[in-house]
Amino acid sequence: MSNENLTWYEKLSHAVEGKAFKFTVFTTIAILVGGLVELPPFFMVGAVERIPTVTPYAALELAGRDVYQQEGCFYCHTQVIRPFKWETDRWDRNREYGPEPYSKAGEFVYEHPFLWGSKRTGPDLAHEASLNSNPAWHKQHLMNPRETSPDSIMPAYPWLFETKLDPAKVQASMRALKSIGVPYTDADIQNAAQATQGKTEGDALIAYLLKLGRDTIVK
Ligand code: HEC
Structure with missing residues (x-):
């Protein structure tokens, strides 16, 4: 199949997936940014809010x-x-x-x-x-x-x-x-x-x- 029959997004995906090293580097960066956005706020929330009336099971x-x-x-x-x-x-x-x-x-x-x-x-x-x-x-x-x-x-x-x-x-x-x-x-x-x-x-x-x-x- 010649390249002309491809849609713009097929061309884009071929261009990206064809460059394995760059693709790996950029996806790793994307995952790291996502992790930074998700994880530190989670730890900043801190411990679960205790409810004083909740007791362990007898x-x-x-x-x-x-x-x-x-x-x-x-x-x-x-x-x-x-x-x-x-x-x-x-x-x-x-x-x-x-x-x-x-x-x-x-x-x-x-x-x-x-x-x-x-x-x-x-x-x-x-x-x-x-x-x-x-x-x-x-x-x-x-x-x-x-x-x-x-x-x-x-x-x-x-x-x-x-x-x-x-x-x-x-x-x-x-x-x-x-x-x-x-x-x-x-x-x-x-x-x-x-x-x-x-x-x-x-x-x-x-x-x-x-x-x-x-x-x-x-x-
Ligand atoms: C196959 C699914 C199933 C399993 C397994 C099951 N239940 Fe049920 N249970 C139901 C259904 C459906 C009802 C609603 C009808 C009734 O009251 O029996 C129910 C109702 C109840 C109710 C009444 C809740 C209410 O406020 O009306 C209690 C208490 C209950 N189950 C406890 C248990 C316990 C304890 C076990 C394990 C030993 C258990 N069930 C296993 C399906 C299941």
């Missing part, structure tokens, strides 16, 4: 968080409310979260890893403590979602209420989180054994669900 709640991950609840549920009116109206229907009822970075300082999720097959759970704080309802729902929500497609998890927690595992989780900055004391870790002894995975999962959004209720 032992049983933390065990429930591990069950939540083990069962893959995050495949269907998110835990992050975006700053759009249709979201805040839906997830703060009791008007308990003040003038800015969406999720803030400070709510997630003890989350390792984050469980924001990305798929909303089921409803968002970030404010579950406010939306439904009845442990008996949650037990019935987890045993068989069709009993509380007739057309639910959520799977049933009856075995969670037969499987006992291993307190040593919960303590190991707490020690691991402590090593990366979650402020558990040695006494917290010691008392975790008693707090989880004889409890089931289901009990722990419900304790966890009732912690979601509880710390930031302002009313």
Whole structure:
């Protein structure tokens, strides 16, 4: 194909791509400039703004968080409310979260890893403590979602209420989180054994669900 049949931008791209060395140098400069524009402002923002009422998970709640991950609840549920009116109206229907009822970075300082999720097959759970704080309802729902929500497609998890927690595992989780900055004391870790002894995975999962959004209720 002769060069005359090419459009101006095809000619330009051939001219640029034909000069491999220059092309590499100029793209590297472009990426460096882009990096300078993006990264220093990010570091200047500094640390995440803390929310004083946000506390680490108690032992049983933390065990429930591990069950939540083990069962893959995050495949269907998110835990992050975006700053759009249709979201805040839906997830703060009791008007308990003040003038800015969406999720803030400070709510997630003890989350390792984050469980924001990305798929909303089921409803968002970030404010579950406010939306439904009845442990008996949650037990019935987890045993068989069709009993509380007739057309639910959520799977049933009856075995969670037969499987006992291993307190040593919960303590190991707490020690691991402590090593990366979650402020558990040695006494917290010691008392975790008693707090989880004889409890089931289901009990722990419900304790966890009732912690979601509880710390930031302002009313
Ligand atoms: C296949 C997708 C799916 C999975 C996996 C799933 N859910 Fe659900 N979940 C749903 C759907 C859909 C609903 C809405 C209907 C209902 O209430 O059952 C729901 C509802 C809920 C609700 C009620 C929320 C509210 O405020 O009405 C809770 C709590 C919940 N799920 C917790 C869990 C937990 C905990 C797990 C993991 C053990 C889990 N879900 C796994 C799809 C799922």
